[in-house]
Amino acid sequence: MARAGTTPARSKGTSKAPVRPSDALSREQKIELYYWMRLTRSLEERLVNLYRQTKVVGGLFRSLGQEADAVGSCFALEQRDVMSPLIRNLGAMLVKGATPVEVLKQYMAKGDSPTRGRELNIHFGDIGPAGSTRGFLGQISPLGDMVPVMTGVTLSFKMRGEDRVGLVYIGDGATSTGAFHEGINFAAVQKCPLVVIVENNGYAYSTPTHKQTAARQFVDKAIGYGIPGLQADGNDVLAVYDVTKQAVDHARAGHGVTLVELITYRRKGHAEHDNQSYVPPGEIERWAAENDPLDRYLVVLREQLGVTDEEISALHDRVQREIDDATDEAERSGPPVPLDALVGVYADPPAEQPLWFRRDADADAYGTERPEGWGTWNASETKP
Amino acid sequence: MSAASTVSAATGEITYLEAIREALFEEMARDPNVFCLGEDIGAFGGAFKVTEGLLARFGEQRVIDSPISEIALVGAAAGAAHMGMRPVVEMQFIDFLANAYDMLTNYVATARYRAFLPCPMVVRGPSGGYVRGGPFHSQNPEAGFLHTPGLKIVYPATAADAKGLMKAAIRDDDCVLFFEHKYLYRRVKDVMPDGDHVVPLGKARVAREGSDVSIVTYASTVWKSLEAAEQLAAEGISVEVLDLRTLAPMDDEAIFRTVKKTNRLLVVHEDTRTGGIAGEITARVSETCFEWLDAPVLRVTAADIPLPYAPPLEDYVLPQTSDIVRAVRRLAAY
Secondary structure (H helix, E strand, C coil): CCCCCCCCCCCCCCCCCCCCHHHHCCHHHHHHHHHHHHHHHHHHHHHHHHHHCCCCCCCCCCCCCCHHHHHHHHCCCCCCCEEECCCCCHHHHHHCCCCHHHHHHHHCCCCCCCCCCCCCCCCCCECCCCCCCCCECCCCCCCCCHHHHHHHHHHHHHHHCCCCCEEEEEECHHHHCHHHHHHHHHHHHCCCCEEEEEEECCEECCEEHHHCCCCCCHHHHHHHCCCCEEEEECCCHHHHHHHHHHHHHHHHCCCCCEEEEEECCCCCCCCCCCCCCCCCCCHHHHHHHHCCHHHHHHHHHHHHHCCCHHHHHHHHHHHHHHHHHHHHHHHHCCCCCHHHHHECCCCCCCECCCCHHHCCCHHHHCCCCCCCCCCCCCCCCCCC | CCCCCCCCCCCCEEEHHHHHHHHHHHHHHHCCCEEEEECCCCCCCCCCCCCCCHHHHHCCCCEEECCCCHHHHHHHHHHHHHCCCEEEEECCCHHHHHHHHHHHHHHHHHHHHHHCCCCCCEEEEEECCCCCCCCCCCCCCHHHHHCCCCCEEECCCCHHHHHHHHHHHHHCCCCEEEEEECCCCCCCEEECCCCCCCCCCCCCEEEECCCCEEEEECCHHHHHHHHHHHHHHCCCCCEEEEECCEEECCCHHHHHHHHHHHCCEEEEEEEECCCCHHHHHHHHHHHHHHHHCCCCCEEEEECCCCCCCCHHHHHHHCCCHHHHHHHHHHHHCC
16 A cells, blocks of 8 residues: 555546545535534533633543544444544544543433443444444543453454454554554554544643654654555645545455554643643644644635535534534533442452441441350350 | 363362352363463463363364464453454463453453444463462452453352353353462362352352351452451351352442441452552442441552562562451451
8 A cells, every 4th residue: 555645636637646535425414524523622612611611620631623533534434334533533532432422421420321430431332333332432531541451352253254354543642652562563463344543733831742652754664564554734734635545445355454543733732721832832823823734724615615604604503503502411411429439340249248347237348246245265165 | 071171079069169160161161262272281281281182182273372372362362252262261360361351351351332243252371379480470450450441350269160160151241251279279168059050140148147247359369358357266256258150240239238237348359458449348338338337438459569589579469368367356346
C-alpha cells in the first residue's frame, strides 16, 4: 500500500488522477460529516457551560480543532465494526452511535448514565455480536492499553471468520507505551483486521512530540512492525476518511494491520483546568485562524457541493435543538443510589456485602459469639 | 480418560501437571470458544510441557504461540473474552504476571464493574519455589492480586483439584488467575474422579481432620503442613489442615469453622510475610472469631527476602516442615 500524501490531489477533471474513496460518498453523506463535527463541537461547548455551573462532576476534555480526525476516520467503519476511542474522540463516538444524552449523563455522573455513575466522561461502550450493538469499546485511562485489547477483539473476528474490522485510536504520547508496542506487534504477527490511528495533536498533556519520540514522524513506526503506514492531514475530514477507508478495506480484505498517522492540533489544554502555559505564544491562535477543520470543510461544502447558507443554518439549528433536548433530559436524571456501588464486581457473586459499619446493626455483621465466653478451655470439658 | 495424559497403568494415577493438561483438553473439546495463547505453548508444548499435544489436536487458530508480550497476551485475551471467547493465557513463569500488572488490575479487574464487560478468561502459569529457580522463576505473587477487586485466584495443592479447579476456572464468567505449583507438577498424583470433574471455586477442603490446632494454608505448604501434622500426632497434638484451594473468593466459613473447632490457628504460606495473605486471614479471624481464640493467630511464611538460588539460602528463606511443627507446638502450649 502506498503512503498517501497529506493532502491528496482532487481527482476532478482528469481520468489519470487517483480515485479517492471519499468520491464515492453522496452529497448527503458529505453534509453528514459536517453535522457530526458540528455536533461534537457544540456538545463540548455545552459541556463547558455545565462545567462552569459545576454540573460536570469531574474533568472536562475537549477535542476542539480535532473534530475532523475523529469524525472522518470513524465514518469509514461499518455498523458491525468495533471502534475504541480516546479521550479526544467524542466525534468518533457520536458517529458510532453514542448519543449526546449519554455523554451528558456520563459527565454529570447520573445514576442512569451508561456506566451508572461508575466511570467518567466518554469512558463507556457498547460491544458484542454484530447487529445487536453499536460497536464502540470504552477506553481506560492508562494509555496504550486499548491496542492489545482491540488486538483481542479483532483476533476473535479472525477466529470466527466474521467480516468485521477493529479501529483503535491512540495519541502521539501513547506510542511511547509498552502496551502500544506489544499490542500492535502481536496484531501484526496475527494479521488481525485492525486499524491503529495515531492522532498526532502536538502535545501529550504538556509534553511536545519532540520529547516523545526521536522518530521523524509517527508513521515511520509502521515499518518496524512490518505493516503499511499511512499519513494524512487530520484537519481535512475527507483526507482523513480517505486514508482510514484504505486501511479499513485493507483489514477487511484479510491483509492485516495498518498504522495511520493523522496530523492535527490540540487547541485546548489536556483538560479544562490546563492553562497551556507551555505552548509557544501565537501557536493556538494561528491554528484557530488558519486551520480550523470545520471552517475548512465549510469552504469545501459551499464551493464544491454548492451547499447553501440556508442548509448550513438549518443544520446548526438542528444541532442546537438536539443538544438542548439532551441537556434537559440529562438534567432530569438523578444521581446513583449509593448501594448500587456494591453491585457487579463479579458475575458471581452478583453483589458484595456491605461492610459491618455500614449495616444497620452490628449483630448482622458478625457470626455468633462464643456462648461459653472467654477462656482457654473447651466448653465440653471441665471449666476452672 | 483423554489422550492428554500418561495414566500410570498400575495405579490409574496422573500427575498434577497432567491433570491440568487433561482439563485443558477436555474444556477445549467441550467448548469451541476456549483457546490457549502464550509463549512457546504450541510447537514446544510450553516450558513445562503443560500444553503438550494441544497444537496437534486443536490447530494454530486455537493454540497460539505469541511474541514475548505479557501485556499483549492479557490485553488480547480480555478483548477476545469481551466478544464471547474463553481464552486461557499461559505465563511462562508466573513471575511475569508483573509485566501485565496494569492490564490485569486496571483493565481486566475493573471491566465488568465500570463497563459491564464480561472477561471470562484464565491466566495460568508455573509458580512457587523449592525448585532452586532463583529470584525470577520462584515467585508467589498472589497477594498483590488478592488486593485487587475483580480478580479470582486459584492455587491448587492436589492433582484432582488442579483438574477440577481448572475446569471451573475456564467456565467462570470472570478472570481467574490460576497458580500452578511447579514443585508439585510431577510430585503429586491422583486418580481422577470419573466424569466431568469440576471443583467449585470458593470452597476450601479439609485435608486432615484434627481437634487441637488448625492450620489454614494452600498449595505447596498444604503438603508441608500434612507432614508436620503427622509428626505432631506422634506427640499427641491433633492438627486440622484446611486447604483453601481458592484465595478469591476466600472460604471464610470454612476458616471460621475450623477456628471455632480448635480455637488455635496457624496460617502457613510460601509467599513472603509482610502484606501477605496470612495477615488478611488473621484479620478476618480476629474480627469475627476473637472470642473463640485461645491463642494468638500465628503465621509461618517465607522471610521478606527476594528468593535466592543456592539451596542453603532458598531453604532458609522458605517455610519448612520443622517451622510449622515449632509453631504448632507453641500454639498447643497455650
